Amino acid sequence: MTWIRRNLFRSVWDGILSIVFGAIAVYVLWTLFEFVFITGRWEIIEVNLLLLLVGRFPEDQLWLVGTSIVALAFWISAASSGSPKSLDSQPSLSARILDSVQRFGLLSALGVLLILLAGGITPLYWGLAIIGGILAGLGLGKTRRSIAARAKIPNLLWHAAIIAVPITFIALTLSLSTLDSWGGFLINFYIAIISIVLSFPLGVLLALGRRSTLPIVRVLATTYIELIRGAPLFVLLLLAGVALEFFVPTELAPGPIFRAVTVFTLFTAAYVAEIVRGGLQSVTQGQTEAGKALGLGTSKITFLITLPQALRNVIPAQIGQFISLFKDTTLAGAALSVLEVLNVGTAITKQDDFLGQGYIYESLAFVGLLFWVGSYVMSRESQRLEKRLGVGQR
Amino acid sequence: MNNTVFTDATKMSGGRSSKDAIVTLENVDKHFKEFQALKKVNFQVGKQEVVVVIGPSGSGKSTLIRCINRLEEHDGGRIVVDGTELTMDIRNIQAIRRETGMVFQSFNLFPHLSVLTNVAMGPRQVRGMSKVKAEELAMELLERVQIPEQASKYPSQLSGGQQQRVAIARALAMKPKVMLFDEPTSALDPEMINEVLDVIKELAHDGMTMIVVTHEMNFAREVADRVVFMADGEIVEVGTPKELFDHPKEERTKKFLSQIL
Numbered sequence: 244m245t246w247i248r249r250n251l252f253r254s255v256w257d258g259i260l261s262i263v264f265g266a267i268a269v270y271v272l273w274t275l276f277e278f279v280f281i282t283g284r285w286e287i288i289e290v291n292l293l294l295l296l297v298g299r300f301p302e303d304q305l306w307l308v309g310t311s312i313v314a315l316a317f318w319i320s321a322a323s324s325g326s327p328k329s330l331d332s333q334p335s336l337s338a339r340i341l342d343s344v345q346r347f348g349l350l351s352a353l354g355v356l357l358i359l360l361a362g363g364i365t366p367l368y369w370g371l372a373i374i375g376g377i378l379a380g381l382g383l384g385k386t387r388r389s390i391a392a393r394a395k396i397p398n399l400l401w402h403a404a405i406i407a408v409p410i411t412f413i414a415l416t417l418s419l420s421t422l423d424s425w426g427g428f429l430i431n432f433y434i435a436i437i438s439i440v441l442s443f444p445l446g447v448l449l450a451l452g453r454r455s456t457l458p459i460v461r462v463l464a465t466t467y468i469e470l471i472r473g474a475p476l477f478v479l480l481l482l483a484g485v486a487l488e489f490f491v492p493t494e495l496a497p498g499p500i501f502r503a504v505t506v507f508t509l510f511t512a513a514y515v516a517e518i519v520r521g522g523l524q525s526v527t528q529g530q531t532e533a534g535k536a537l538g539l540g541t542s543k544i545t546f547l548i549t550l551p552q553a554l555r556n557v558i559p560a561q562i563g564q565f566i567s568l569f570k571d572t573t574l575a576g577a578a579l580s581v582l583e584v585l586n587v588g589t590a591i592t593k594q595d596d597f598l599g600q601g602y603i604y605e606s607l608a609f610v611g612l613l614f615w616v617g618s619y620v621m622s623r624e625s626q627r628l629e630k631r632l633g634v635g636q637r
Numbered sequence: 638m639n640n641t642v643f644t645d646a647t648k649m650s651g652g653r654s655s656k657d658a659i660v661t662l663e664n665v666d667k668h669f670k671e672f673q674a675l676k677k678v679n680f681q682v683g684k685q686e687v688v689v690v691i692g693p694s695g696s697g698k699s700t701l702i703r704c705i706n707r708l709e710e711h712d713g714g715r716i717v718v719d720g721t722e723l724t725m726d727i728r729n730i731q732a733i734r735r736e737t738g739m740v741f742q743s744f745n746l747f748p749h750l751s752v753l754t755n756v757a758m759g760p761r762q763v764r765g766m767s768k769v770k771a772e773e774l775a776m777e778l779l780e781r782v783q784i785p786e787q788a789s790k791y792p793s794q795l796s797g798g799q800q801q802r803v804a805i806a807r808a809l810a811m812k813p814k815v816m817l818f819d820e821p822t823s824a825l826d827p828e829m830i831n832e833v834l835d836v837i838k839e840l841a842h843d844g845m846t847m848i849v850v851t852h853e854m855n856f857a858r859e860v861a862d863r864v865v866f867m868a869d870g871e872i873v874e875v876g877t878p879k880e881l882f883d884h885p886k887e888e889r890t891k892k893f894l895s896q897i898l
Contacts, residue, residue, distance in 0.1 A: 532708050533745035537759040537811060538734040547762065551749050633791075
């Protein structure tokens with residue numbers, strides 16, 4: 244009661260605001276509830292679930308996708324629990340449970356929802372397999388931490404070994420199926436991950452290039468960044484659909500997914516470059532001077548001193564850019580006819596059973612949910628990373 | 638070593654022949670755009686000599702020692718450190734930086750690295766020492782500046798005085814022939830100044846060649862072999878602490894001393 248009075252009704256004006264916004268909130272929540280549980284016709288999602296998630300991926304090879312996801316879950320949990328940099332204070336059990344719920348609750352809820360929508364027993368097995376992968380990863384991470392003192396496995400070797408697991412399965416999946424048969428949310432995810440992995444180093448190089456003392460390098464980097472940032476992403480994607488033919492013989496012309504990855508990589512790199520440049524500028528001159536005074540060369544000063552600090556300072560902006568890239572992958576559907584999830588989502592409303600009955604709401608809501616959960620997980624993990632690396636501490 | 642002998646010789650001659658000199662400045666000029674920060678500075682520092690540079694702010698003290706390891710580029714005259722002349726040649730610059738350690742007013746420790754890694758950075762990355770050897774050396778030096786227990790912490794977890802002692806250890810790790818101190822206590826809270834000055838004094842006793850820019854006059858009196866008074870980019874007066882503080886010859890020196898003492 245006291246809390247309500249102090250926070251919501253401190254003055255007449257506060258009271259009015261609280262009531263008005265409270266009413267709006269209740270109305271919105273009720274509409275949402277009504278849509279989700281009463282008026283929503285979710286059979287369109289149930290029928291087309293596989294199409295939305297993986298597109299026309301050959302069904303007899305679906306186990307490859309499943310195994311890759313299990314392998315990814317294994318790797319992520321092994322990598323994060325095996326970190327030798329344990330926190331100073333061990334948080335209480337309840338705090339740890341709360342933390343886990345915040346981190347994985349939404350993702351797990353989505354998993355359960357997908358299993359329910361899919362129906363049948365096979366999806367349930369895959370769900371259990373993913374949990375198994377996570378537990379195996381956590382177990383391995385823990386053992387490593389406890390034996391780390393005795394058996395000294397170099398950090399690099401350890402990370403190389405565990406990242407080899409998901410990479411093997413993803414490579415296997417890629418080699419056994421043709422990439423152009425991929426579709427649905429799987430292809431959004433794939434395009435986003437590959438573009439993130441490629442655009443990050445490219446962006447860092449561009450940022451360093453823009454600060455280079457060599458005029459040619461500086462001009463080239465600056466021109467590239469300003470050109471790319473000056474063009475709408477959608478235009479670049481459309482261009483990639485036609486322009487590559489000018490440079491590559493038609494028979495060698497790559498598929499739409501390759502084009503999409505290329506554009507997203509080049510586009511995001513320009514933005515990453517500006518973010519990293521901002522980070523480099525935030526590192527004080529004294530750091531460079533201290534490096535020089537020790538006798539370090541220019542490249543060692545950059546890679547050992549200024550760049551690590553710069554990258555740490557820009558984690559939030561960096562992750563924001565990657566979230567934006569993740570969501571922008573939906574543009575590849577409209578521009579390059581990639582069979583990604585939004586493209587599928589609009590196409591299924593034109594099936595005979597659903598045509599002309601306004602199923603677009605349900606379809607878009609489901610697509611939106613997938614992206615929202617993905618973005619939420621990314622932003623949450625970025626906050627954890629910030630804390631672990633001590634952003635804001637000098 | 639023969640610290641006293643050297644000191645006495647310095648005091649008597651008020652300078653020394655270039656044979657014994659480890660740092661030599663001849664007619665050094667430095668401009669920042671229109672402003673002339675150093676005007677024809679001539680100056681020598683002998684092996685194991687402790688020189689303290691004093692003067693009002695803006696007099697060119699910091700610029701002087703920052704020119705010695707090329708954090709600033711002089712635009713006239715010659716600077717020779719341990720037989721190597723400071724030219725545009727990056728190899729010469731690197732050679733001189735390896736032989737000179739520098740301690741900054743604002744510490745400039747690397748905030749993303751542990752204290753131990755900070756100190757081991759020079760020997761490991763510049764001298765090519767192995768990680769184990771470099772960290773052993775770093776630990777020895779942290780003991781010498783009396784904070785071995787802070788080795789695994791990060792700079793932001795240390796007090797200003799502790800940070801500055803780590804910075805001294807980091808510079809010493811390169812086994813420099815000359816140490817340059819640029820107002821090492823100016824950014825410190827008063828109660829931490831002495832712990833840093835004590836470390837510097839000990840270094841002086843061990844025979845380290847040092848050039849110290851400072852406002853700590855008692856420290857200058859106690860440790861310096863020679864005191865240099867600078868004003869307006871020029872060296873106005875050089876002498877033993879006794880000569881300079883008790884019997885200043887120049888008008889500008891007298892005025893400065895009367896303002897601060």
